[in-house]
Amino acid sequence: MFYSVELQMAGVILLTAMAVGGISLWLKRRKLEKETSESVEEDISENL
Numbered sequence: 001m002f003y004s005v006e007l008q009m010a011g012v013i014l015l016t017a018m019a020v021g022g023i024s025l026w027l028k029r030r031k032l033e034k035e036t037s038e039s040v041e042e043d044i045s046e047n048l
Contacts, residue, residue, distance in 0.1 A: 003011075
């Protein structure tokens with residue numbers, strides 16, 4: 001075994017935290033892009 005059990009558990013915890021953080025940031029960005037595209041479409045329809 002290359003690493004001790006404590007280091008492996010710390011790695012698992014950090015990997016999980018980074019994955020959760022990345023997914024939450026991706027969801028926030030996706031929501032923001034959706035709202036932005038909807039507001040742009042509303043602006044275009046109002047100008048017609």
